Amino acid sequence: MTTKKLIEKEDVVVKFVGDSGDGMQLTGTLFSDTSALDGNDIATFPDYPAEIRAPHNTIAGVSGFQVHIGKRIFSSGDKCDVLVAMNPASLSSNLKWVKRGGIVIVDADTFTQDVLEKAGYKSDPFTDDSFSSYTVIKAPMTSMTAEAVKDIFTDKKSAERSRNMFALGMIFFLFNKELDHTDSYLEKKFKKNPDIVNANKAVVRAGYNYCENTDVLPQHQVNVQEAVMPKGKYRNITGNIATAWGLLAAAEKANLPLFLGSYPITPATEILVEITKHKALGARVFQAEDEIAGICSAIGASFAGAMACTSTSGPGLSLKAEAIGLAVMTELPLVIVNVQRGGPSTGLPTKTEQSDLYQALFGRNGEAPCIVVAASTPSNCFYWAFEASRLALEHMTPTILLTDGYLGNGSQLFRIPRMADLPKINPPFATPNDTTYAPYKRDPETLVRQWAIPGMEGLRHRIGGLEKLDGKGSVSSDSANHELMSKFRNEKVQRVADTIPNQVVYGDEDADLLVVGWGGTEGNLKLAVEEMREEGHKIALTHFNYIMPLPKNTGDILKKYKKIVVCELNMGQFVNYLRMNFQTLAFQQYNKIQGLPFEVTELKEKFNQILGE
Amino acid sequence: MSIEHSQTKLTKADFVSDQMVKWCPGCGDHAILASVLGIFPEIGYKKENFCVVSGIGCSSRFPYYVNTYGFHGIHGRAAAIATGVKIANPHLSVWINSGDGDATAIGGNHFIHVIRRNMDVNYILFNNRIYGLTKGQYSPTTKQGQITKTSPYGVIDYPFNPGELVIGARGNFFARAIDNSPKTLGEVCRAMAAFDGAAIVEVLQNCVIFNDKTHREVTDREFREERQLWLEQDKPMIFGKAKDKGIMLKGNSLEVVEIGKDGVTEKDLLVHDATTENTGIHMMLAQMAPPAFPMAFGVIRAVKKPTYNQLFEQQMLEVKAGSKIQCMDDLLNSGETWEIK
Numbered sequence: 001m002t003t004k005k006l007i008e009k010e011d012v013v014v015k016f017v018g019d020s021g022d023g024m025q026l027t028g029t030l031f032s033d034t035s036a037l038d039g040n041d042i043a044t045f046p047d048y049p050a051e052i053r054a055p056h057n058t059i060a061g062v063s064g065f066q067v068h069i070g071k072r073i074f075s076s077g078d079k080c081d082v083l084v085a086m087n088p089a090s091l092s093s094n095l096k097w098v099k100r101g102g103i104v105i106v107d108a109d110t111f112t113q114d115v116l117e118k119a120g121y122k123s124d125p126f127t128d129d130s131f132s133s134y135t136v137i138k139a140p141m142t143s144m145t146a147e148a149v150k151d152i153f154t155d156k157k158s159a160e161r162s163r164n165m166f167a168l169g170m171i172f173f174l175f176n177k178e179l180d181h182t183d184s185y186l187e188k189k190f191k192k193n194p195d196i197v198n199a200n201k202a203v204v205r206a207g208y209n210y211c212e213n214t215d216v217l218p219q220h221q222v223n224v225q226e227a228v229m230p231k232g233k234y235r236n237i238t239g240n241i242a243t244a245w246g247l248l249a250a251a252e253k254a255n256l257p258l259f260l261g262s263y264p265i266t267p268a269t270e271i272l273v274e275i276t277k278h279k280a281l282g283a284r285v286f287q288a289e290d291e292i293a294g295i296c297s298a299i300g301a302s303f304a305g306a307m308a309c310t311s312t313s314g315p316g317l318s319l320k321a322e323a324i325g326l327a328v329m330t331e332l333p334l335v336i337v338n339v340q341r342g343g344p345s346t347g348l349p350t351k352t353e354q355s356d357l358y359q360a361l362f363g364r365n366g367e368a369p370c371i372v373v374a375a376s377t378p379s380n381c382f383y384w385a386f387e388a389s390r391l392a393l394e395h396m397t398p399t400i401l402l403t404d405g406y407l408g409n410g411s412q413l414f415r416i417p418r419m420a421d422l423p424k425i426n427p428p429f430a431t432p433n434d435t436t437y438a439p440y441k442r443d444p445e446t447l448v449r450q451w452a453i454p455g456m457e458g459l460r461h462r463i464g465g466l467e468k469l470d471g472k473g474s475v476s477s478d479s480a481n482h483e484l485m486s487k488f489r490n491e492k493v494q495r496v497a498d499t500i501p502n503q504v505v506y507g508d509e510d511a512d513l514l515v516v517g518w519g520g521t522e523g524n525l526k527l528a529v530e531e532m533r534e535e536g537h538k539i540a541l542t543h544f545n546y547i548m549p550l551p552k553n554t555g556d557i558l559k560k561y562k563k564i565v566v567c568e569l570n571m572g573q574f575v576n577y578l579r580m581n582f583q584t585l586a587f588q589q590y591n592k593i594q595g596l597p598f599e600v601t602e603l604k605e606k607f608n609q610i611l612g613e
Numbered sequence: 614m615s616i617e618h619s620q621t622k623l624t625k626a627d628f629v630s631d632q633m634v635k636w637c638p639g640c641g642d643h644a645i646l647a648s649v650l651g652i653f654p655e656i657g658y659k660k661e662n663f664c665v666v667s668g669i670g671c672s673s674r675f676p677y678y679v680n681t682y683g684f685h686g687i688h689g690r691a692a693a694i695a696t697g698v699k700i701a702n703p704h705l706s707v708w709i710n711s712g713d714g715d716a717t718a719i720g721g722n723h724f725i726h727v728i729r730r731n732m733d734v735n736y737i738l739f740n741n742r743i744y745g746l747t748k749g750q751y752s753p754t755t756k757q758g759q760i761t762k763t764s765p766y767g768v769i770d771y772p773f774n775p776g777e778l779v780i781g782a783r784g785n786f787f788a789r790a791i792d793n794s795p796k797t798l799g800e801v802c803r804a805m806a807a808f809d810g811a812a813i814v815e816v817l818q819n820c821v822i823f824n825d826k827t828h829r830e831v832t833d834r835e836f837r838e839e840r841q842l843w844l845e846q847d848k849p850m851i852f853g854k855a856k857d858k859g860i861m862l863k864g865n866s867l868e869v870v871e872i873g874k875d876g877v878t879e880k881d882l883l884v885h886d887a888t889t890e891n892t893g894i895h896m897m898l899a900q901m902a903p904p905a906f907p908m909a910f911g912v913i914r915a916v917k918k919p920t921y922n923q924l925f926e927q928q929m930l931e932v933k934a935g936s937k938i939q940c941m942d943d944l945l946n947s948g949e950t951w952e953i954k
Contacts, residue, residue, distance in 0.1 A: 037951055227953070235950045245944065252941045259701050278944065279929050280936030284700050289726040293693035296686065296723075300666065300697025303684050304705065308697070326687050416945045454664045454682035454698070454705055462630070462676050464685025465669075474632065475677065 004212075005220040006176065011070025012224055013077035014171060016164075017094045018086030020053055020063035023164035027084075028065025031171055034181045036236055036413060040069040041227035043378070043523070044236075044411040045076035045597075050266075050350050057110075057118045062090045069175075071225040075523030076410055078599040082174070084167045086110065086141070088119035095130075103218070104134045105170060107163065109142035137216050141166045141207075148206035149199040162203040169207020176221045179204055230415065237414040239378035239407035240270035243311075243337055246385025247271075248281055251307040253386075254393055254425035259306035261286045261297035263316065266349040267405040268339035271311040291319035295336065299323060302332040303463070305453035307389060311337040313405075314356050315346065321364050327398040328368045328489060330463045331440070331449050333427065335388050336370075340404040342595040351595025352406035354519055355570040360400045361548055361577065367486045369493040371399040372548035376522035378407050379414035384545060386422065393427040395496055396448045402547070404569075406597050407520040427451055433458035439473030440485075447492035494549050503551035507533060507540030513611055514561035516587075518544035518574050521598055525567060528603035539607060544574070550581065558585055565590055565610055567598065614703040614733060614809075614922050616658050623654035628663075630680040636671060641792030641818035642739065646678055648798045649708075649737075653679070656706065656806050664705045666695040668720055670712035671746050672739035672818075689720025692727035695734050703922045706806075709736040713754040714744045717773050721753075725782035731810040733920040737802070738775055738815045743824035756827075775815045776899025776913065780892050785916040786812035787899065789909060791832050792819060797843065797910065804912050810920045831908045840903045844911040849882035852907050859883075860906075867897050869906060887915040 014031065016024045025046055032044045047064040054061030068077035079099045085091035087110040098104060116124060125131065126138070145166045146159040153159045165182075172179060182204055190196040211217050237245075251258035260283065262272040276285045284306065288294040295310040302308035312320065317338045327334045340356045342348025360372045371391050375384035381403055392399035430437050430452035439461045440449050452459035461473060469476035470484055505514070507529060517525040522543045529541040542557055544550070558564060558578070565588040566575035575589040590606045592598060628650050636642045653663060663681035667673035669688035676683030682705075686694045691709045699707045709727075716724045716738050727734060743761065744750040750763040754775065758767045779787040786808045790801040798816065805812040817828040826833070831840045838854040850860040851872070859882035861870045870877045883894065898909040938944050 033949060037949075039953075229953050231952075231954055233946070233950050233952055235945075235948065245941070248944070249941045257701065259697065261697055278938070279932040280938055281941065281944065282929075282933075284925075284929075286696065286700055288693065288696075289722050292690060293696070293723055293726070296690040296693035297697030297700070299686075300684070300694035300699075301701035302697075303682075303694075304664070304698040304701040306697075306701035308701070322687055323690065330684075416950060419941045419945070454702060455661050457659075457661050460661060460680055460682055462683035462685065464667075464676070464683075465687050466685065 004217070006223050007220045008223050008225060009070070010225050011068065011073060012082065012175070012222065013066065013068045013080040014082045014084070015064055015066040015080040015094065015097060016084045016167065017062055017064040017090035018164070019057060019090065020049060020051070020061050022063070022086045024063050024065045024086070027164045027168050028067050030168060030182050030185060032067040032069065032411070033236060034172070034177050035067070035069040035175070035224070036234070037181055038177060039226035040224055041071065041073040041229060041413055042236065042411070043068045043073045043076040045406065046409050048350060057087050057089050057115050059089045059093045059119065062093050064090070064094065069224050071227055074527045075597070078601060082171070084171065086163065086167065088116050088121055092119045092121060098134060100133045102134055103137065104131065105137045105139060105167065107141035107167070108138035109140050135218060139166070139170065139210065139216060144206055144210060145203050148202045152195050152199045152202070162200050165200045165203040166207035169204040170211050172204070173208045173211035174217060174222060176223050179208065229413070233416045234413050235416055236411050237379055237382070238270070238409060238411040239375065239381040239403055240268070240339065240409065241274050242379055242381035242414065243375070243385045243401070243403060243408070244271045244274035246382040247309050247335065247389060248275065248278060248283060249382070249419065249422060250386045250389030250425060252281070252419065253422055254307055254389070254427060256305070256307040256427070257282050257284050259284045259286070259298060259301035259308045260311065261288050261294040261301065261308070262311045263288050263291045263294045265291070265313045265316045267341055267408050268311045268313045268316070268337065270408065271337060271339070291316040292323060295320040295323040298334055299327050299330070299332060302327070302334050303330070303454070305451070307393060308333065309335040309337065311339070313339045313341050314343045314359070317356060317359055318363070324370065324398055325364045325366060325368045326465045328364070328370065329465050329468070331396045331489070332398070333392040333396055333451070334398040335385070335392050336398060336400045337385070338400060338402050339408040340402060348595040350405065352404045352520065352597060353570060353593065353595060354404060354521070354568050355573065355593070356402065357547070357570065357573040357577065360402055367490060369490050370548065371395065371397050371493055371496055372402065373399065374402040374519035374545055374547055375407055376519055376543060376545055378410045378412040381407060382414065390423065390425045391496060393425050394448070395446065395492065396428065396451060397493060402519055404520040429453070430456065430459055432456045438471050439463055440468050441471050442488065446495055447488055497549040497552050500546050500551060502553045503542055503544065503557055505540050505542045505557055508538050509560065511538045511540035511561065513539045513563045513565060513607060514558070515539065515541045515607065516544070516564055516566040516578070517541065518547060518568065521567060521569060524598040524600055524603060528600045528607065531600065532604055532607055537607070537611060539611070555582055558582055563610055564588065565607070567603065569593065569597070614926065616662050616704050616706050618657045619659045623657070623660060625650050625654060627660050628653045628680050630678050632677045634678050635674065637822055639821040640671070641741065641816070641820070642672055642675070644792045644795055644798065645737065645739065645816055645818065646675065648795055648802055649679065651799055652802050652806060655803070658706050662705050663708065664698050665708045665710065666698060667691050667710040668715040669746070670715045672710050672712045673715060675710035689715055689718070690723060691715065692720060692723035692736070696727055696732050699732060699734055699922055700925060703733070703926060707734045709734055711736065711738055712745070713738065713740045713742060713775070714752045717753040717775060717778065725778065728779055728782040728784040728811045728813065730921040731785055731918055733809055733922045734811055735805050736811065736813045738813060739818045740775060740815050741818045741820040741824055742827045743820050745820045745823050749823035774900060775813070777896065779813045780896050780899060780914060784813060785810050785914065785918050787895070787914045788814045788912040789817070790814060791817045791828070791910065793832060801911060804915065808915055810918060830903050836903070840907045842901070842907040842909050844885045844887070844898070844909055844913060846885060846887055846912070849879050849884050851879070851882065862894070867901065867906070887912045888917070890916050
């Protein structure tokens with residue numbers, strides 16, 4: 001046994017990659033959960049192909065899971081310190097994500113001639129200088145796994161299935177982690193099959209011991225610093241689960257049944273899957289025959305008095321456009337969640353993008369304003385789903401919540417709130433037998449109409465998609481009335497700005513550059529700005545969650561800065577929205593449309609360039 | 614699903630809305646409206662517990678003319694909207710009005726799925742075999758060869774038969790009626806209202822402006838007794854002015870026979886059973902059409918099955934009873950959590 005020196009690090013990024021089916025998602029999750037239990041802050045991001053099981057050992061079939069652990073974590077990280085690659089294809093497609101000098105751990109047993117060819121290698125990469133910038137560890141994972149389980153499984157296939165646990169064991173040793181969480185996970189998961197539990201436990205230990213007993217690793221173990229975070233109870237949560245829970249929480253606070261009408265679509269399906277589990281909380285979930293039925297059933301449910309939602313992704317939002325207009329016209333509360341992905345059309349279903357902003361703001365016939373908000377971290381999806389619901393219910397207006405694939409599938413620590421601490425939600429219900437009730441009579445201050453629920457006595461009424469007469473709500477094609485109603489619908493949304501908090505700025509009031517972002521890019525923008533400030537630059541960030549309407553002080557903030565750069569994962573939709581609203585201001589823009597999040601390094605490069613101009 | 618009944622006796626006047634009915638004079642829709650207004654008080658539910666939902670088209674103006682809670686949706690989506698209403702509030706009696714274009718063209722998907730699920734809704738399909746509101750284009754039920762605005766050289770599409778569609782979508786209730794026969798229309802609507810589950814009534818409805826007399830070969834005075842077979846549960850299938858014709862099953866198909874001819878007696882005729890699960894005879898009845906056959910009217914199929922909504926509520930109760938998670942605080946604190954001190 002060699003003695004290993006322990007060194008401290010503020011944060012590390014580890015990426016597990018392999019064939020889909022190699023168990024990379026599970027391996028990564030066990031590592032991130034173990035780290036979180038060990039006191040680290042964490043963020044994770046899965047990177048999986050659109051194909052469920054692409055041909056074995058090909059680049060199309062590579063599945064990955066990135067884990068960022070450390071003292072203070074904003075995102076799942078750019079490049080990794082450690083790459084664990086279970087086969088040549090995953091190595092070849094992911095080597096570019098490894099930091100120079102990083103560690104690459106591979107299963108040496110998989111580097112055979114035919115598998116290398118399938119991965120597109122012309123020659124054995126270990127024999128040329130492909131890896132000169134990295135520390136490469138060639139571990140015979142397959143054969144050592146087979147050896148570790150030879151008393152339990154004699155067939156090669158069963159034995160090889162645990163290969164990922166060998167890699168996990170190696171990583172646990174490298175980062176000085178305990179094995180008990182993994183043990184208890186395995187015991188629970190495979191309760192009915194003790195052979196599998198024992199085999200996997202043996203393989204994790206084999207991987208751990210392999211590093212402990214040999215010199216394959218560099219001469220040190222790494223201790224990643226514990227998180228410095230507010231006191232409280234925490235859990236790990238993905239953006240999609242947080243969104244689902246935020247909707248459930250809002251329904252409970254509004255004392256209404258939650259209705260979700262949805263159709264499965266990547267990467268939003270998880271929200272439907274999660275809410276369906278919670279019928280015990282009164283969630284009324286309807287898996288519709290299509291996207292249109294999803295939203296139309298939600299509109300029906302809203303009319304019937306439920307807190308109604310529909311969840312989807314880009315192409316689904318297009319299909320729902322006409323129905324959103326119906327909800328605008330009928331002035332019913334409705335939450336539409338759009339987990340954005342790469343577009344147009346089917347586009348990049350499993351990749352992230354922010355390119356549905358125009359669609360959310362403008363993608364309907366007629367003058368059809370909606371409230372639009374965007375979540376900006378996996379865990380704050382909970383609060384933005386809650387807030388979107390509150391706004392929809394209290395303002396009787398369809399509200400679009402934008403998240404994205406990066407947020408939805410990414411995970412982060414979540415400080416568990418107490419329901420008692422969340423604000424109460426008060427929908428403007430009509431009073432039964434109120435003889436003055438009229439469907440489109442408005443609150444003079446907020447312009448919100450009252451919600452009369454079928455079954456309530458004395459309030460029978462008809463509404464629909466035809467233009468409504470002011471107040472009474474009967475069908476009207478009067479031209480002056482149409483203009484009046486169009487203005488009411490718009491003004492009702494604009495007046496939401498009277499009730500929402502002011503936009504805030506991180507960093508100096510007199511900064512030379514204001515960075516502007518919105519939605520899912522917050523983590524990386526914050527990190528880039530923070531690092532530049534530490535390096536002595538005068539730079540500030542303002543990150544938007546309220547999109548329509550914008551916070552009232554938006555213009556005041558923007559006017560203070562000489563240089564403004566708006567960063568987003570599209571071709572400039574938010575920057576153009578700002579240009580439309582603040583026509584005298586000059587905006588620069590930084591855009592990326594690669595289906596990938598921003599990298600801190602590229603952001604800093606751009607900011608430095610602007611500062612230098 | 615229990616729906617609260619009215620404490621007082623309601624009349625038609627309780628359901629007449631203050632809106633002017635704007636259908637063309639002579640339109641079949643007037644008769645359907647009168648029938649529905651006639652049976653709503655009979656059904657006995659509180660007037661606040663009716664919810665009438667529609668899509669787009671002439672028939673879809675219906676909710677404005679009935680003083681209940683009503684929702685005028687968008688083209689084709691009435692069934693989807695009504696589905697949300699019923700799931701959100703199962704204590705409402707939900708009625709859908711839809712035309713042949715709304716139900717079987719743009720809304721075809723929702724139509725078959727509301728049926729397949731056995732959603733507890735009453736669905737009146739106004740079939741005038743034409744797009745009326747857009748002024749006369751052919752629909753999925755327009756007869757092949759017919760000249761319309763969009764088929765100046767004749768329709769080449771094969772038409773839908775709504776009955777086949779309902780039964781093919783695993784429908785449990787299908788009935789057919791005619792707009793100009795208020796008594797039978799009322800009876801059919803009554804049967805629909807009494808049925809739990811997706812109940813579809815096809816009404817042969819005349820569009821006086823764009824497709825006048827489209828149904829005349831079965832509905833006109835001169836034909837009706839020879840070409841209408843009114844089905845009654847457990848009764849032999851007899852029709853004709855002299856009640857001398859009937860339907861017999863010969864081999865795998867139906868045949869029109871004359872009672873008293875070739876030794877055929879009433880006993881040889883098919884006896885109608887709407888409640889049998891087997892769709893064979895029901896499908897053949899739905900398909901019958903002149904000139905070879907009379908057209909079948911009345912309740913063709915009415916098979917009792919648990920409704921979507923009954924199963925839904927039952928599952929909600931079962932899950933709730935067996936769940937450790939009863940409120941959001943339980944959920945938020947479930948699974949793996951840890952304290953940071």
